[in-house]
Amino acid sequence: MSEPEIDAIVFDVLGTLVDEPAGIRAGIRRLDPSLDDAGTEGLLSLWQRHIDREQRRVLDGSRPYLPSDALDLEAARLVADAAGLDDPAAVEALALSGGRLSPWPDSVAALARLAQRYPLIGLSNASRTALLGLNAHAGLRWHQALSAEEARTYKPDPEVYRLAVTVSGRAPERLLMVAAHAWDLRGAQALGLRTAYVARPVGDPPADSDRFDLYAEGLADLAEQLGVG
Structure with missing residues (x-):
């Protein structure tokens, strides 16, 4: 694709x-x-x-x-x-x-790499307090980190994805949602976001009926597919 x-x-x-x-x-x-x-x-x-x-x-x-x-x-x-x-x-x-969750081995470097070209938005079901501690512990780099707490619901409620659309100031189809959970990507897709599945050992793999924009073996692979050197 x-x-x-x-x-x-x-x-x-x-x-x-x-x-x-x-x-x-x-x-x-x-x-x-x-x-x-x-x-x-x-x-x-x-x-x-x-x-x-x-x-x-x-x-x-x-x-x-x-x-x-x-x-x-x-x-x-x-x-x-x-x-x-x-x-x-x-x-x-x-x-x-x-x-106190550790990042996957490719997470920190890939985020830094992708941040050279794109604004990066974290969108999590974790509360604001939990997300702050988690980001600090794992060393994750964001331009903006959003908690589902702002919408007072949880993904895959469309109101959570709408937070990212509002903050970005872009149309949904100009945003790429990246997740290891097919259910999460389906929720983003329903609001019109583009989608990228990243394989993780603990994720929710896509069903045969899923059609996401990108499929990556990891974040380094995703960066390559997006043309980020």
Whole structure:
């Protein structure tokens, strides 16, 4: 597919630029160092299911909006209860794991490379507070970082993608949404944004029916496809 004509790039953060499961997994291991791998993975799954379920409840209107750090605290309490631990300080520390996520090996360099040509916008379901800590910890470079908290909903609600359209001052089709999650790209596509899927081990791969503008093996590959040397 030919290179799309774009004026700015919008990046998903969690899973696309940082390894979210690894960060939460490390927090669970700090919570209870006695856990074996199976126990750790079971608690990680519990965390992920809670976050996914509660964000969906916000999206379908069955729960009022809460920012991601509040949902993380709920998930941390569930994990601690399942591990048989009752230490409020440890629960608080686990809840903050979502702000201590490491970047994928290509993320920092590729963002710096792409920033030489395009304005870069981060667009995340993470709260403003979590996004600030996450960006600082991972060393991510942005011209603007936007939280779904501004729209008081979560992706893939179109109002979240509209934040990037408004801030950029460009038509949706002049923005390229980059994500490792096909569901995220479908949401952006519905509002008219161009789309680029980047493969990550923890992402949501495209279905056979998906038609995105670009498909990349990583961010370096994406930069090459966009002609950024």
